[in-house]
Amino acid sequence: METALADYLDDFTRRDWQTLDPDAVTDPVRIAVVGLGWFAREWALPGIARSAYTEATVVTDVDADAVEAVAADHDVTGVTPEELRSGAVADEYDAVYVATPNATHLEYVTAAAEQGKAVLCEKPLESTFDRAERLVAACEDAGVPLMVGYRMQTDPAVRRLKDLIEAGVVGDVVHVHATMSQTMLGELSTDTDQWRLDPELSGGNALMDIGIYPLNTTRFVLAAEPEQVYGTTRTEHEAFAGVDEHASYRLTFPGGVEAMCSVSQNAQHASRLDVTGTEGRVILDPAFYEREDRGFAVVRGGTRVDVEFEQVHQVEEEFAYFGHHLLADEPFYPDGEHALGDMRALDAIYESADTGLPVDLT
Incomplete structure (x- = not known):
């Protein structure tokens, strides 16, 4: 069995989706991180930084103290949720990562779509099926790509x-x-x-x-x-x-x-x-x-x-896939x-x- 399995298990951590050389990336996808809970601080932001295809440039949260602290720690622009939704600093990011409570995904994704930004939204997509449908429709109507954060799929x-x-x-x-x-x-x-x-x-x-x-x-x-x-x-x-x-x-x-x-x-x-x-x-x-x-x-x-x-760092793999596919213009x-x-x-x-x-x- 071990010999037969070698065909599938050799180079176990290979990125079978990767076509762009990460060392050749000079302009990674700039990401605005929405929501600064423990997962965003401890996993998402490090994952974005570890990926050659992405970088965090903007952060926001309803907690102003968290925004100030994270912005300083990561040398990024910190804004209020209202400023993010209004597009006040939209020229500083190419995509938006939404990691807020489920029932608030729709408002942030809709705002990002209206700004023409690609979206990576945490799962579950929303708090109800109806709201999730509206979220998907907002991205489709705006013609922006939407990926959902199933990190297991890129592990x-x-x-x-x-x-x-x-x-x-x-x-x-x-x-x-x-x-x-x-x-x-x-x-x-x-x-x-x-x-x-x-x-x-x-x-x-x-x-x-x-x-x-x-x-x-x-x-x-x-x-x-x-x-x-x-x-x-x-x-x-x-x-x-x-x-x-x-x-x-x-x-x-x-x-x-x-x-x-x-x-x-x-x-x-x-x-x-x-x-x-x-x-x-x-x-x-x-x-x-x-x-x-x-x-x-x-x-x-x-x-x-x-x-x-x-x-591997699961969240690095997720953001690498997200950034790679945006840069390569490939569907998620x-x-x-x-x-x-x-x-x-x-x-x-x-x-x-x-x-x-x-x-x-x-």
Whole structure:
């Protein structure tokens, strides 16, 4: 098995999408970063800086102190959200990265589209399907490219897993198991007065915030769309009142392939993606968190191979892909229409949780 796998696993971290030499880039894509929460500060801004195809030039947030501090630390222009939306410094950026609470994505993306700027918007696309549709339409009407921040799709570990599935290493896929959990009020913050716990701003919690990772990654690696969903949610603690603390859902894909997924904002930190076929399995464990190394294993014919590979900065890969494709004038794969597939499925999972019945997506 190891010899056969070498054809797919050699040069594990290769960028199979890259056509432009990063060393030849003299004018990287200038990005305005909207929203300066922990992820933007600790991951997005370093990712932009590490990518040869991008540079941050403008930052904004509703927190004026954060804007001032980040602007000084990164030697960029800091502006108010009103100044960003008005286009006051539009000549200083080519694209806009939106990393604000879900229900505010629409206003910032619409403003960027009206300024003729390319957009990279965090997932989920918005807090509701209707608002997500309006966001996608705003970019289409303005003729600006929209990419959605599915960093798993540009992670080499996920791309190699997809390669192996397509090469038939696992045979015919039978089922997928995926999980993602964390103690949100502990790992990230102890603040209960935050937007992820506000249903108007978030649209939901466990399912919207982390449930989208198993959902979208499964769609990506199977190159297929779910035909039916069935889901349950539950909330046990007062801090999560009004949103889902835990969620489980089943996705049924063409051919009867099923993905069983469970996510939690109040459980032991873990993440795993396990794809099982008629002849083998491919496993990512850990799988989904940007702040830990991914593990990669292939099981076939009773033999397990754990692949050691150079870990990449997930967010650098995402921004490199974004900047590269803008400079090369190539379309994004994780675009707005692709993201609407997730929003449609998330809506249906919540509907199923309310009714206790499966929901057809076809």
